Amino acid sequence: MNAATMSAEETEFRFTDSDFTFLRELAQEHTGIMLGEHKRQMVYGRLARRIRQLGLASFSEYCAQLERDPEAELGELVNAITTNLTSFFRENHHFEHLAEKALPEIMERNAGQRRLRIWSAGCSTGEESYSIAMTLAESDRLRGWDVRILATDIDTNVVGKASAGVYAEDRVKGIEPQRLRRWFQRGSGVNSGKVRVANALQEMISFRQLNLLGDWPVRGPFDVIFCRNVVIYFDKETQRKLFSRYAKVLAPQSYLYIGHSENLFRISEDFRMLGGTVYQKIDATGTPHAS
Ligand SMILES: C[S@@+](CC[C@H](N)C(=O)[O-])C[C@H]1O[C@@H](n2cnc3c(N)ncnc32)[C@H](O)[C@@H]1O
Numbered sequence: 001m002n003a004a005t006m007s008a009e010e011t012e013f014r015f016t017d018s019d020f021t022f023l024r025e026l027a028q029e030h031t032g033i034m035l036g037e038h039k040r041q042m043v044y045g046r047l048a049r050r051i052r053q054l055g056l057a058s059f060s061e062y063c064a065q066l067e068r069d070p071e072a073e074l075g076e077l078v079n080a081i082t083t084n085l086t087s088f089f090r091e092n093h094h095f096e097h098l099a100e101k102a103l104p105e106i107m108e109r110n111a112g113q114r115r116l117r118i119w120s121a122g123c124s125t126g127e128e129s130y131s132i133a134m135t136l137a138e139s140d141r142l143r144g145w146d147v148r149i150l151a152t153d154i155d156t157n158v159v160g161k162a163s164a165g166v167y168a169e170d171r172v173k174g175i176e177p178q179r180l181r182r183w184f185q186r187g188s189g190v191n192s193g194k195v196r197v198a199n200a201l202q203e204m205i206s207f208r209q210l211n212l213l214g215d216w217p218v219r220g221p222f223d224v225i226f227c228r229n230v231v232i233y234f235d236k237e238t239q240r241k242l243f244s245r246y247a248k249v250l251a252p253q254s255y256l257y258i259g260h261s262e263n264l265f266r267i268s269e270d271f272r273m274l275g276g277t278v279y280q281k282i283d284a285t286g287t288p289h290a291s
Contacts (some may be wrong), residue, residue, distance in 0.1 A: 169194075
């Protein structure tokens with residue numbers, strides 16, 4: 001896009017093609033997120049706020065600042081470009097699969113150590129992680145088990161919101177009344193119109209900032225990984241590397257749930273597709289599943 005075709009929204013700060021190229025290359029290198037031409041307006045809108053805040057005069061000045069001191073500004077850039085759309089019990093069939101199929105199998109397999117580990121990778125504002133926690137907490141058979149959920153995201157803003165566990169009431173509208181009563185507290189006074197998740201759920205989860213492209217200070221093996229609606233923004237090579245790393249931290253025959261528009265075709269041969277974007281890790285002998 002040249003200056004003549006620049007849209008009305010891009011008028012406050014000069015935003016050239018080379019600024020956009022610089023920002024999209026930096027974003028992809030650091031986060032894996034690909035920003036296509038159609039994301040140009042989004043990038044302008046989200047970063048214009050930041051440029052105003054910093055008192056800069058143009059995108060070129062912003063890019064220069066990023067180049068000079070990437071450590072200081074990269075986090076802000078990342079927070080601005082991520083897409084954090086999520087909801088409680090989104091793609092509910094995964095939670096049904098977890099409760100009805102995965103949990104009974106894992107409980108049989110791990111009966112010795114009575115240990116269960118789940119990773120919500122790309123957890124955004126936490127709705128996915130709390131939906132996992134509710135699903136587990138509602139299973140009486142897990143009483144006395146060592147259960148931990150690791151919930152991570154690259155975006156520090158959403159990790160903060162997730163660990164606070166406070167949501168606007170309209171975010172929990174779709175949750176069954178019985179569940180809502182059991183796991184959420186209605187706010188009053190300054191908190192009216194908000195709900196807060198129960199401590200019992202928060203205590204099951206460790207929220208951490210983590211870039212899936214970087215080091216993983218995680219202790220596996222995991223019995224289940226949720227990585228839903230995250231890799232849709234990554235190129236194939238980045239997806240290949242990521243799923244190969246997931247396979248290494250997953251226990252044999254463990255489960256992987258991905259987003260509705262994602263698949264592992266020509267991405268990974270470490271998993272068997274069970275349908276409904278549910279995958280199971282193939283064990284070392286190549287046997288998909290014993291039963
Ligand atoms: C659309 S949300 C999906 C949230 C949730 N998993 C769901 O399906 O409802 C995608 C999340 O992936 C995170 N993300 C994107 N790139 C990432 C990366 N390189 N490392 C970790 N998280 C990343 C974003 O910050 C965003 O919160």
